[in-house]
Amino acid sequence: MEKKRLKDSASELLTNNLNLLNINSRAQVLDLACGSGRNGLWLAELGAQVTFIDRDLSHLSKLPTNCHSVKFDLETGKKLSLAQQKFDLVIVFNYLHRPLFEPIRQMLKPSGLIVYETFITTQAEYGRPKNPDFLLRENELLDEFSDFATLHYFQGNVGCEDAPCFKAQLIAQKPIN
Numbered sequence: 001m002e003k004k005r006l007k008d009s010a011s012e013l014l015t016n017n018l019n020l021l022n023i024n025s026r027a028q029v030l031d032l033a034c035g036s037g038r039n040g041l042w043l044a045e046l047g048a049q050v051t052f053i054d055r056d057l058s059h060l061s062k063l064p065t066n067c068h069s070v071k072f073d074l075e076t077g078k079k080l081s082l083a084q085q086k087f088d089l090v091i092v093f094n095y096l097h098r099p100l101f102e103p104i105r106q107m108l109k110p111s112g113l114i115v116y117e118t119f120i121t122t123q124a125e126y127g128r129p130k131n132p133d134f135l136l137r138e139n140e141l142l143d144e145f146s147d148f149a150t151l152h153y154f155q156g157n158v159g160c161e162d163a164p165c166f167k168a169q170l171i172a173q174k175p176i177n
Contacts, residue, residue, distance in 0.1 A: 054069075
């Protein structure tokens with residue numbers, strides 16, 4: 001894939017905060033609920049070793065050699081086989097399954113980063129999703145990762161094409177201890 005196209009399709013939360021992410025050829029990244037993999041593929045293009053997880057990998061294009069994928073439904077309650085693996089960076093976009101908060105914490109290395117962006121309750125007034133199970137409450141990410149060092153936080157309209165799009169964005173660093 002062409003690098004420019006990947007950058008253009010990657011989330012602005014990643015592209016605008018690349019300086020915080022410390023991406024190199026040793027960086028181990030987990031892309032949870034990856035969908036088409038646009039964000040993980042962009043990080044792979046920068047040299048990261050990316051593990052893509054989703055229940056449907058059919059939308060994921062051919063992976064570079066520094067990446068692999070795992071077909072897994074994150075909502076079954078089964079333990080993810082990667083739970084013992086440690087990652088430098090875990091990314092989650094447009095997905096919310098609250099029981100994953102603790103496994104995410106556990107899969108991050110000390111000083112590892114979480115990058116999380118998904119919809120907030122205000123979004124239901126403007127479009128999908130409308131189900132409160134898929135919408136973050138006010139400051140929920142900040143509260144859930146309150147012991148992490150917050151490097152970036154935003155909650156509000158991020159704009160999705162021509163329509164309002166209300167999300168929370170968090171980049172936070174896990175404590176060393």
